[in-house]
Every structure is written in C-alpha cells, then in structure tokens.
Amino acid sequence: MDIVDQIRLFIEPRSIALIGVTRRTGDGHNVLENLLSDGYNGKVYPVNPGADTILGVKVCRSISDLPPGIDLALISTPRDQVPQHARECIARGIKALIIVAQGMADVGGEGAALQQELVRVAREGGARVLGPNTFGVANAFLNLNTAFVRFDLYRQSIGAISQTGMFFGGTHRRRLIGKAIDLGNACDIDFADALQYYAADPQVKVIAVYMEDVKDGRKFMKVAREVALQKPIIAIKGGRTPVGGRLTQSHTGSVAGRAEIYDAAFKQCGVIRAADMDELDDLILSFWYLPLPRGRRVAVQTNTMGAGVMATDALSSQGLDMAELAPATKERIARIVPRWLPVRNPVDIGPSKFVEPDGRKIFTESVEALLNDPGVDSVLFILPSRPPPGSDPIGSPDLAQDLVRRYPSKPLVCWVHSADVGEVAAREFMEAENMVAYPTVDRAARALARLANYAAWKQEMQAGGA
Amino acid sequence: MDIVDQIRLFIEPRSIALIGVTRRTGDGHNVLENLLSDGYNGKVYPVNPGADTILGVKVCRSISDLPPGIDLALISTPRDQVPQHARECIARGIKALIIVAQGMADVGGEGAALQQELVRVAREGGARVLGPNTFGVANAFLNLNTAFVRFDLYRQSIGAISQTGMFFGGTHRRRLIGKAIDLGNACDIDFADALQYYAADPQVKVIAVYMEDVKDGRKFMKVAREVALQKPIIAIKGGRTPVGGRLTQSHTGSVAGRAEIYDAAFKQCGVIRAADMDELDDLILSFWYLPLPRGRRVAVQTNTMGAGVMATDALSSQGLDMAELAPATKERIARIVPRWLPVRNPVDIGPSKFVEPDGRKIFTESVEALLNDPGVDSVLFILPSRPPPGSDPIGSPDLAQDLVRRYPSKPLVCWVHSADVGEVAAREFMEAENMVAYPTVDRAARALARLANYAAWKQEMQAGGA
Incomplete structure (x- = not known):
C-alpha cells in the first residue's frame, strides 16, 4: 500500500x-x-x-x-x-x-x-x-469529524495539515477547511505524508499548514517542492521565536527549528508563508479563487484619493508596481471623470458622479478599461461600504463577477473601506465567489504580492526543469 | 480668540x-x-x-x-x-x-x-x-455631520483628524469616531490646531490621525508632545512609500516627507503609529478601554497549547515578556488542571474539564490568579468561539468584565480563535465594553506592546520634566 x-x-x-x-x-x-x-x-x-x-x-x-x-x-x-x-x-x-x-x-x-x-x-x-x-481528521465530503468538539463542515476545496486542533474550526473567515489532518505529536505520520495525500486528492485545490517542527527536513523539502508545483501550500510556522520555540517542546514534543531556516526552506520549496491567522485566511481565499497574475503591475480604481494613497503605499511596500496605463485606457476612463481631474493610476472615480449619473456604468467602464489594458496584471478596486445618498451604488458583486468571467486570467480584488465588516455591502463583497474582498488595503496588497511571488517561483522552477 | x-x-x-x-x-x-x-x-x-x-x-x-x-x-x-x-x-x-x-x-x-x-x-x-x-466636520454629540455623505454618528470619546473623508465613516470596527475634522488640503487649519482643540475637549479621550503631510513640522512636534502627555494620539501616515508620497501631491497638494523622518518625529513626540487600518482600529479601542500596564510582563491563559505557542511567538515578536508566575499563582492554578500537566505560562486550561466541570470556575480561578500575581502586568486569555459539546462555556464577557472591575489597573484582553467574527460568542466578546477582544493573537500582542511603549514614554517624559 x-x-x-x-x-x-x-x-x-x-x-x-x-x-x-x-x-x-x-x-x-x-x-x-x-x-x-x-x-x-x-x-x-x-x-x-x-x-x-x-x-x-x-x-x-x-x-x-x-x-x-x-x-x-x-x-x-x-x-x-x-x-x-x-x-x-x-x-x-x-x-x-x-x-x-x-x-x-x-x-x-x-x-x-x-x-x-x-x-x-x-x-x-x-x-x-x-x-x-490529536483531534484526528475531518472530511466534509464524508460528513466526517473525529474530534470530540463539534464543527460545522463545509465542502470546500481546502485541505489542512496541522499540529493543533484549532484549524478544525476553519480559519476565522468562512471556516475555510474542507479536510483536516491534525498530526499532534506526529510520532509517525508527518507533513510530507499528508502533503502527498492532498497532492493526489482531486477534492483539494489549496493546502493550508500549521507547523511547529519537521523531524525529517530532507524528506519534507523534497515532497513539498513537488507538491507546491501542483497546488499552493500556505504555511504558518508556530514556535518562530526562541521563547515560542521552547514552548513547542511541551506542546507536541517538538523542538522547533530556527525561524530563518524554515523561512529559507519554505522559500526554496515554493511554500507560501503566512505571518498570522489573518494572512492565512486571506491567502487561502486568494489562492482558491484567483488566477495567478502574469506579473507585478497593479491598477487601482478608487472612490477617494485618500484611499488611493493608502493603496499605493500598500502595493509599493509589498514590492508591487503601479501599472502605467496605456493611452487607450486613459481615453476610455477620461469619458467618465471631470475634465479637471487628471487620469492616472490610481483612477479616482469619486468625482465621476458629476459626469455620469449611472454608478454601474462608472464602475464597469473604468474597471473593464483597466482589465483590458495589456500593461495591467491585477486590478484592485476600492469602494465605500455605502454609496452617498441620492447616488447609485458604484459597483456590486454581480458586476465584478461578470468582469471576472470575461477576464479570467487577471486577479480582480476589492477593498470595501470605512466598513463595519458586518455591513451589508461589505458582507456581499466578502462572501462573493471567484473574487476576494479584503478588510484592509494592506491585506489586499500582501495577498496580491504572494500570488505574484508564487507565480514567479513556478515559472522559474518550470523553466529550470525544461 | x-x-x-x-x-x-x-x-x-x-x-x-x-x-x-x-x-x-x-x-x-x-x-x-x-x-x-x-x-x-x-x-x-x-x-x-x-x-x-x-x-x-x-x-x-x-x-x-x-x-x-x-x-x-x-x-x-x-x-x-x-x-x-x-x-x-x-x-x-x-x-x-x-x-x-x-x-x-x-x-x-x-x-x-x-x-x-x-x-x-x-x-x-x-x-x-x-x-x-474636505467633508468638513462631524460631531456626534451635536448630531452634526457636514459631509454630503450620510454617516451614522455615535457619541464615543474619540476625535479624528484626517486629510480624507474616509474616517467620517469611522474605522471598520464599530465606527469608532465621535468627532472628526477633515483638513483636506489644509490650506489654513492644520494638525497642530486640531490637536489643541481635542486636548482641551473633555468629550475626547483618544485622538486618531490620518496624516499625509505636515507643513510646519516644528509647530506640530511641539504641540503633539504636549497633547500626547495628556491623551494618546494614534496616527496613520499616508504617502509613506516614495510612490505613495508622489501621489499625495495630487491628492491634497502635499509633499509627503520621508517615512523615516515621520517615524522618528512620532516616536519622539509619543505619537503612536498604526501600520494599517486594522491596527488603527485595535489601538483606538485598546487605548480607549484599557489601563496602561506597569510593565511588559504578560500572562496567557489558553484552551489549547497550539494557540499558546502562537501567543508566545506573537508576544515575544513584539518585545513583550512571558511573565514568570509566582509559586502562589501556580498553586492556585494547579487545583484546576490535571496532575500530569505542568503549570506554567501560558496556562493550558484545555484539560481542566477532567478536573473541574464548572467552566465558569475554571475561567475565573485561573484568570484571577494571573491578575493577582504581582509579576504580571497584562493578561491575555484565549478561547474558542464555541465550547465543546457537553462542556460549559469557558469564560464569558460578564465574567471578564467582573474581573476588569476588580483589577482595574491591569489590561485584560482576549483572543477568540477558530472564530468567524460573525459568530455569537466572538461578537459578544468583540462588543463587550472595557475589555478588548482581537481577531488574531498577533493583533492582541501588537496592541499590548503599544500600550506598554506609550506607558514607558510617558514615564520617561514625566521623569525628565520633574
């Protein structure tokens, strides 16, 4: 066997x-x-x-x-x-x-x-x-959960491998776990074994890992690199500080290795490291729903330049580039903004209501112009959680999803700002399928950067293997 | 005048x-x-x-x-x-x-x-x-909002100063703004002016700032230092990257200065910098509700050691110390955990159900033991969003708030893990007053560190001034 x-x-x-x-x-x-x-x-x-x-x-x-x-x-x-x-x-x-x-x-x-x-x-x-x-295993596709704690199970294409039962409850957004394996003290079955199972599993598209330590580093790296070429592996490392590392010994009997060694190994194997639970959440959703971008050039549509400045800062900090818009793109967008407003990236559609009363048209015209630009690899649009009174809402999940269908090769993501995440407009975007809405622009930028980095790693590996 | x-x-x-x-x-x-x-x-x-x-x-x-x-x-x-x-x-x-x-x-x-x-x-x-x-001003205490966009106004003790209207909608959690001043292009009234108003305002306890640039740096620093000694000033800096900085010029006509210069100036004046909107949110709530800790020693109560490892990593990364528990504290906690489980910090109360069926008692006994320990400056407790079936819930907002009343000089904070933030248990903690629940442990650690840093800065300034 x-x-x-x-x-x-x-x-x-x-x-x-x-x-x-x-x-x-x-x-x-x-x-x-x-x-x-x-x-x-x-x-x-x-x-x-x-x-x-x-x-x-x-x-x-x-x-x-x-x-x-x-x-x-x-x-x-x-x-x-x-x-x-x-x-x-x-x-x-x-x-x-x-x-x-x-x-x-x-x-x-x-x-x-x-x-x-x-x-x-x-x-x-x-x-x-x-x-x-250990809690054992969970498999939503068989209505199976061997933990003594109750969890809601959802048939999502995400497989978790952990050294804690925490992930049986899913991540804190949408409980993003379809299958889970809790290795516990990992006396026998280890990360590499579980990775091989998920690699072969047609029900799993994204692999999420919480790791305290790996006993056989060589075996893990060999397997992880092979699996990462097929499916994204997103990992949180527990015990990454010296004091946290000492504690893992009394948690799972593991001696957590130095964080830098894990970071270097993950990078070499194409494993995507998440810094915290928020990022784990964001990356699972992003790698599940979004295509890999061809490059690092991002275009932004915003309803307020304050948010545009924050987006530019966030993207730039993550090593992404603000796309140079093509003349045709600028001409198309110029039709829906006042003449006094220069068209550039970020595109500010805040004052567009003075030119075009139809908020749906403003949204579709400008976002489509950006998606259509050959110099743009990903598009981020920024909306308030509520339109001004007497104004049409600018954008909606159905409009965005229609654009996703028509431009399937470019990530289209969203930041709904000034939003209580419990608010209707924000929730609608957060829960829409095949696109991702992030609660902050820094998280949006971080996720877009991880997509671009992973795409670059895969290209490099495939070029090297050819 | x-x-x-x-x-x-x-x-x-x-x-x-x-x-x-x-x-x-x-x-x-x-x-x-x-x-x-x-x-x-x-x-x-x-x-x-x-x-x-x-x-x-x-x-x-x-x-x-x-x-x-x-x-x-x-x-x-x-x-x-x-x-x-x-x-x-x-x-x-x-x-x-x-x-x-x-x-x-x-x-x-x-x-x-x-x-x-x-x-x-x-x-x-x-x-x-x-x-x-500019949007102008908002003042919930007078039911006043001069923006052309509708916002819900709440009478909260938080005053905002911004160069964007985004904050009129409050931050994305609980719309944490009671008063707001949008400086826009800031051709006349500037940050220092608005700070002086809030310093003198008995309705405002915490000041939140979104800043692209300051024209008169000397005036700002003089005023900010005086005001920061009276009330915490939490600031987000827009245009912190070179490419974001170039953009601010076309947003508010400002030339945003180099990020490092602002960082150094903020630090010197006791202004607390928030890296992103999540942190702005966390810090406003933390400085509003929590007392300043006397030092950097944190005690943790957890229901699973996986979360305990993550907490230790997070606290340690932020320069906080894991408190050494006093013998009396350990003895008290030893009564509610199995004999085979060593008592240390983090305190793992996951297996306590084998010893003590009353979840409320487990929670109160261990958290109180930690708050009562003279070697502990802050306490973080970690709970799942749902108790195991057949088990009492461990902890509740009312139990925590009772402890806050009895130990008013130590910050008591919470991380509800494995939680959809929309879930009831998580919401109850997130919305409780006089304590703060964070959606991730990294955010909890970051906020506790900012409280400790600000407390240390105030002490130093007051010692220097004496």
Whole structure:
C-alpha cells in the first residue's frame, strides 16, 4: 500500500472503531455523537465492555469482538492504556490508528516512553499512527469529524495539515477547511505524508499548514517542492521565536527549528508563508479563487484619493508596481471623470458622479478599461461600504463577477473601506465567489504580492526543469 | 480668540450657513438633508438665489441676506466661485469657513492659484478656513455631520483628524469616531490646531490621525508632545512609500516627507503609529478601554497549547515578556488542571474539564490568579468561539468584565480563535465594553506592546520634566 492509500484509510475511512467510548458525555462519547449528528456515511463500531448500545448504536464488548476489515480505529483511552489498545486493534487487522491522548511526548518523561512504545507496536504490526495528542481528521465530503468538539463542515476545496486542533474550526473567515489532518505529536505520520495525500486528492485545490517542527527536513523539502508545483501550500510556522520555540517542546514534543531556516526552506520549496491567522485566511481565499497574475503591475480604481494613497503605499511596500496605463485606457476612463481631474493610476472615480449619473456604468467602464489594458496584471478596486445618498451604488458583486468571467486570467480584488465588516455591502463583497474582498488595503496588497511571488517561483522552477 | 475657541466655531457651531445648496440632490443639498435627518441641534441657513424653501427650510436669497452672528459657513460651490463667496461670508461677519470644492492645490496650476487667493481673502478678513477638498466636520454629540455623505454618528470619546473623508465613516470596527475634522488640503487649519482643540475637549479621550503631510513640522512636534502627555494620539501616515508620497501631491497638494523622518518625529513626540487600518482600529479601542500596564510582563491563559505557542511567538515578536508566575499563582492554578500537566505560562486550561466541570470556575480561578500575581502586568486569555459539546462555556464577557472591575489597573484582553467574527460568542466578546477582544493573537500582542511603549514614554517624559 503506498502512502496515499495509507492516509486514505484515515481521511476516507469506510468504517471506524471507537475505542474508549463512555456511556455518558466524555471525549469518546462526544466523537460518536458528532459522527451520528453529522451523518458520517461509513460504519461506526463503538467498543465498551459494559454497554449494549450507546446513543442507539450497537456496542462491541471488546476490541477482539470487532468485525474484520475495519479501516480506522480511534483510540480515546487514557495514555497508559494506549499501547495495549493499539496492539489489540492491530491484532484485529486495523492498519490505521488515531491516538487522542495527551500527556505523551508533549509532557516528556513517562509520557515520552509511552509514545515510543506505541510507535514500536505500530511498526511491528505494520500499522500507521496519527497523533498522539490529536483531534484526528475531518472530511466534509464524508460528513466526517473525529474530534470530540463539534464543527460545522463545509465542502470546500481546502485541505489542512496541522499540529493543533484549532484549524478544525476553519480559519476565522468562512471556516475555510474542507479536510483536516491534525498530526499532534506526529510520532509517525508527518507533513510530507499528508502533503502527498492532498497532492493526489482531486477534492483539494489549496493546502493550508500549521507547523511547529519537521523531524525529517530532507524528506519534507523534497515532497513539498513537488507538491507546491501542483497546488499552493500556505504555511504558518508556530514556535518562530526562541521563547515560542521552547514552548513547542511541551506542546507536541517538538523542538522547533530556527525561524530563518524554515523561512529559507519554505522559500526554496515554493511554500507560501503566512505571518498570522489573518494572512492565512486571506491567502487561502486568494489562492482558491484567483488566477495567478502574469506579473507585478497593479491598477487601482478608487472612490477617494485618500484611499488611493493608502493603496499605493500598500502595493509599493509589498514590492508591487503601479501599472502605467496605456493611452487607450486613459481615453476610455477620461469619458467618465471631470475634465479637471487628471487620469492616472490610481483612477479616482469619486468625482465621476458629476459626469455620469449611472454608478454601474462608472464602475464597469473604468474597471473593464483597466482589465483590458495589456500593461495591467491585477486590478484592485476600492469602494465605500455605502454609496452617498441620492447616488447609485458604484459597483456590486454581480458586476465584478461578470468582469471576472470575461477576464479570467487577471486577479480582480476589492477593498470595501470605512466598513463595519458586518455591513451589508461589505458582507456581499466578502462572501462573493471567484473574487476576494479584503478588510484592509494592506491585506489586499500582501495577498496580491504572494500570488505574484508564487507565480514567479513556478515559472522559474518550470523553466529550470525544461 | 484663541485657537481652541476658533476650532470650536467649526466643530461646535450654534449656527451654519450653507452656500451652494441646490434645490434637488447634489452635494450642498445632501448636506442640508443630513443635518435635518441627523437632528443637528443648531440653526441652519441655506443660501440659494432661486428658491424660497428647500426641504422645508427657509432659504436666504444671498449671503448678504444672512442674519448676523452665524458661527460657520459651509461653501459647496464650484472652485471658481469660492474666493468671492468667502469674501461675502466674511463681510457678513462669519469667522469660520469650510470649503468643500476639489480641484484646487490638489490639481495644481489654476487650482493652486485659487487656493492661494482663498487664503489671502481669509487672512485679510480675520477668518479661519478648513479645507478646501474636505467633508468638513462631524460631531456626534451635536448630531452634526457636514459631509454630503450620510454617516451614522455615535457619541464615543474619540476625535479624528484626517486629510480624507474616509474616517467620517469611522474605522471598520464599530465606527469608532465621535468627532472628526477633515483638513483636506489644509490650506489654513492644520494638525497642530486640531490637536489643541481635542486636548482641551473633555468629550475626547483618544485622538486618531490620518496624516499625509505636515507643513510646519516644528509647530506640530511641539504641540503633539504636549497633547500626547495628556491623551494618546494614534496616527496613520499616508504617502509613506516614495510612490505613495508622489501621489499625495495630487491628492491634497502635499509633499509627503520621508517615512523615516515621520517615524522618528512620532516616536519622539509619543505619537503612536498604526501600520494599517486594522491596527488603527485595535489601538483606538485598546487605548480607549484599557489601563496602561506597569510593565511588559504578560500572562496567557489558553484552551489549547497550539494557540499558546502562537501567543508566545506573537508576544515575544513584539518585545513583550512571558511573565514568570509566582509559586502562589501556580498553586492556585494547579487545583484546576490535571496532575500530569505542568503549570506554567501560558496556562493550558484545555484539560481542566477532567478536573473541574464548572467552566465558569475554571475561567475565573485561573484568570484571577494571573491578575493577582504581582509579576504580571497584562493578561491575555484565549478561547474558542464555541465550547465543546457537553462542556460549559469557558469564560464569558460578564465574567471578564467582573474581573476588569476588580483589577482595574491591569489590561485584560482576549483572543477568540477558530472564530468567524460573525459568530455569537466572538461578537459578544468583540462588543463587550472595557475589555478588548482581537481577531488574531498577533493583533492582541501588537496592541499590548503599544500600550506598554506609550506607558514607558510617558514615564520617561514625566521623569525628565520633574
């Protein structure tokens, strides 16, 4: 069985044995409750020596009573019992084990010894282990979540690999996770293994990673570079400061390496590093929805020059260029701005209402002129969250999406300023598909820069390989 | 009349003349509409040669027909007519003029000459000018907004000074603006003038600034340093990159100085620089609600060590220290965590449910232990946006606010992770008063660092002055 098939047992299981399911609430009990209420479409076999049914599901008295051919066992028992239960599962022919227990290598000492024993048992029995200290896996496409915490699952083309359960809840915008693998202490299955699974998975387009440490750096780099050429890998590095790094040892038993080494390795492999959770969010959405730009030249449409100045600062700080507009572009835009206003980039359509009463026309004419300009690689438009009274709204998600359909090779992104993100106009843009609205222009610029950098890295790699 | 009284005519006017009010929709017409619908509690005198009433308000046929004693004139006429209308207003005894027109120094040439003429007219007549190229002022405490765009006004203790109308809509979280002054091209009234007004204003606790350039740097620095000792000044600098800086010239006719010079000047004067709109938002809220910490030692309570690692990284990157917990603090916390879990900072209360079923007690006991520790200057607690099923929620805004009341001298802040910010639990924390919840831990750390830096600057200045 190759690694992709091995990981498939974890994340696409047809049947799951649950070891350590209490009769009332508790971790294993909650997992069963979640699997049932989510409508997991495989079979579930809870094991408990003292019950006939739990939550209406027939219970096996012992692991040895389980039917043969089960894909995955989730072991939720206290740490001391884990090696013995792993042994029994392997004896029943189960090749994939999720170990939930904390208090192993993450606390060291006796816990670390227990983890070593677990690894030895698995190796000898030819089984693979996810964890310990893990939520396990989530797969929205099978209504599967092995965490004892409830999460809403959405069938989105995003696969997460993490050393924490935090990402099962998705990122803080739109819960952007369709599949998740929590490596926990990563005693066996590691980042490279999970990356290979996602690379082969047609349901996943973007890979999101939260990494504290990688034990086999050489293996990771080889695999990451191959996978990054196929799908964008966006990574947050935990333990990037010396004091944070010392802490990871007591979180997942990892010794987090120096941040600069990871930064250099990520860069070489085409892994896109996100500085924080906001950026993770932005990049997942950007790489999911937007085409890769051909270059670094950005054109901006704004309704106020204050915002235009901020956009120019933000793009320039990120190493992007303000596009020089072609004469034909300027002529087209000149028709919808007052004569006293010079046409340049950023295009200020604030005073356009004095010339053209139709806000939809102002928006479409100027944004289309920019998209149509061969010297423009990406377009950013800036709108207020509310139009002035008596004025037409300038732009709308449907107008923008129509332009996306007609100019599919250039990223079109948006900043809705002065906006409570809860406001209707802002929400509509934030939730529109196939385009991305950012809450600040600095975040818009950062995301456009990451797209351009990744595109350049891919080109370079492909040129080098040719 | 001193400068504070002069600015008071603009932002606390008892009566306003509106020059250039069209009968139907249009800029001046919209201003009148807004003043009426907002319920501005002063008198309004629209001027229009061809109407008796507009929107039910009696109209003066000409400026010379206006009654005497009007505090403020808002001139919304095309740029060529501005100097003449300014002259007529001054002749009627009006000492405060807001000039809305764009196309003056912001476009250069003929426009710049018109602006010079305006300044000369005002100087000769002993009047002050706000603008041109401005929305004017907003003052929620008087239901006053002179912009032609509608905004919701909230009576919050925050005063803004900007060179753009963008901030009239408030920042993107909670529209955090109670008063706003848009300097526009700043041909006369400048940042130092507006700062002096806010310094003297008991309704304003925090001052927010969007600055493209300062013409009289020496005056600004002298005033800013005095004001910063009384109230925090949070500033965003527009035109901070060379390419953005060139653009400001065509926005407000300003030549934005080099970013490093502004950074150094801000630092020397105790002005707190916000890097972007997210940070502006965070800092306004933080300086409004939180006490200044005595030092840089932060204690963290978390429900998952993954988040604890991220918090440690974030705090450490911002130059904050992880507090060493006192033995008494550790003993108190040890009662609510499993024996196998070492008690340290960050405090991991994730496994506490195995020891203490009452989530409220877990929260209060551990957070209070941290607040009570003399070696802790600030406390950050981290919660998921949803508790595990069958578990009590850990923490709530009312519990946190009770702790704020009992420990008023230490900042208590929160990160609700894995959260759609629209989710109930997250919203409740985000909207709670007297504490601040940040959407990412990096933003929490950045804000705590700015509080600590400002506190240190004040101490140093006060020690130096003693």
